[in-house]
Amino acid sequence: MEISITINGQVVNADVEPRTLLVQFIRDNAGLTGTNIGCDTSSCGACSIHLDGEAAKSCTVLAVQADGGSVTTIEGMASADGTLHPMQQAFMDNHGLQCGYCTPGMVMAATSLLEENPSATEEEIRIGLEGNLCRCTGYHNIVQAVMSCTKS
Amino acid sequence: MIPAAFEYVRAGSAEEAISLIAEHGDEAKFLAGGHSLVPLMKLRLAQPSVLIDIGRVSDLSYVKDAGDHIAVGALTRHCDVENSPIVMEHAPLLAHATSHVGDPQVRHRGTIGGSLAHADPASDLPATTLALGATYVVQGPNGTREIPAGSFYEGYLTSVLAADEMLTEIRVPKMNGAGWSFQKFNRRAQDWAIVGVAAWRNGSDAGVALVNMASVPVLATSVGSAIASGASIEDAAEQAAAEADPQADLNASVEYRQHLACVLTRRALEEASA
Structure with missing residues (x-):
């Protein structure tokens, strides 16, 4: 099936099987491997x-469901001149990562969370990130990083 | 993990969806948000040969104040239910329970109708709508019919929905200021409940339903009767597992589930009575 998804501002067209997952489309068709497959x-x-x-969660969305939609991945967060998104910078400043595997997903979940609740409390951040697991258990600094981006 | 191959068609309206499913037979499944169905397909526990995508039927995404009840379109996403001022005002138990479904990413995609039609007894919303005395509206080739939540569930992942019918609306009676509580016991954040309890109380009227205590969501009618006859919360909660038929699994034995149901029902009634 011919589909078209705008990823980080670029239109990506491809003929895919309906069973193609959005994460496959992002990684294999668009060649953007910053989005990881975990569980x-x-x-x-x-x-x-x-x-x-x-x-x-792009592993649980079919690419055909996102046809015509707009996707932002971790590669689309920094400015064109390379300036990191404030959330990326906050993860760096607060050492909000250890192995780094969960980091792209954490950054995307955290920015969406603060978009909906810009002055989230620490508890709201911990609950709001319940769908993101850090196998290094480095949650403390992740939460600190997100808290540093809230409007307090 | 990749699902088995299937044919994919999109419906632009409920009518089109129903005619498509009639055309493709019972090997076809509706795809709403996909957050129950797609994981099953990836695990090859479900292998429908045709998916009818109803995710773009936007006129089934709404919350309306309908007088004595609120009407929620089946394709309303969890995030839109939990944040709806109408749901928060008139059915705060539903808003709160919905905020415990999965995690924020799941609630951005999953829909109330998808969750209910999936008929997983471990899901939060079947029991919550059962406790609230909700009615489900389903549409088929010959029109619509209304099914009380208490008559909808037949068994594990099985409901009375016919193969050519589609859940279109959930009608939830207004709670009219009743106290309420939602108790969910699990080992890790975002897990399904090992046992859950949705409860409301308004004086001597009470409704209690249990999550994951049988192959269907369970209405704990003995608890409601005990409260109505003036029993204490402690005594009423002892009846919590009377209608249940829980299974043992990796998380809990039958006895542990029965114990949890009583403890969580007591806590729920205490909170709903406060």
């Missing part, structure tokens, strides 16, 4: 992206 069962959040402005 592959919509539990861990490593594959989180923004679909039409809201965080979603």
Whole structure:
């Protein structure tokens, strides 16, 4: 099936099988491998992206469902001149990562969370990130990073 | 993990969806948000040969104040239910329980109708709508019919929905200021409940339904009767597992589930009575 998805502002057209997952489309058709596949069962959040402005788990969305939609991945977060998104910078400043595998999904989930609740409390951030697992258990600094981006 | 191959068609309206499913037979499944169905397909536990995508039927995404009840379109996403001022005002138990479904990413995609039609007894919303005395509206080739939540569930992942019928609306009676509580016991954030309890109370009237205590969501009618006859919360909660038929699994034995149901029902009634 011919589909067209705008990823980080670029239109990507491809003829895909209906069973193609959005995360496959992003990684294999668009060649953007910053979005990781973790558990592959919509539990861990490593594959989180923004679909039409809201965080979603791209391992549990069919590419055909996103046809005509707009996707932002971790590669689309920094400015064209390379300036990091404030959330990316906050993860760096707060050492909000250890192995880094969960980081793209954490950044995408966290930016979506603060979009909906810009002055989220620490508790709201911890609950709001419940769909993202850090296998290094480095949650403390992740939460600190997100808190540093809230409007307090 | 990739689902088995299937044919994919899109419906632009409920009528088109129903005619498409009639055309493709019972090997076809409706795809709403896909957050129950797609994981099953990836695990090859479900292998429909045709998916009818109803995710773009936008006129089934709404919340309306309908007088004595609120009407929620079946394709309303969880995030839109939990944040709806109408749901928060008139059915706060539903808004709160919905905010416990999955995680924010799941709630951006999953829909109330998809969750209910999936008929998983471990899901939060079948029991919550059962406790609230909701009615489900389903549409088929010969028009619509209304099914009380208490008559909808037949068994594990099975409902009375016919192969050519589609859930279109959920009608939830207004709670009219009743106290309420939603208790969910699980080992990790975002897990399904090992046992869950949705409860409301308005004086001597109470409704209690249980998550994951049988192959269907369970209305704990003995608890409601006990409260109505003036029993204490402690005594009423002892009846919580009377209608249940829980299964043992990796998380809990039958006895543990029965114990949890009583404890969580007591907590729920205490909170709903406060």
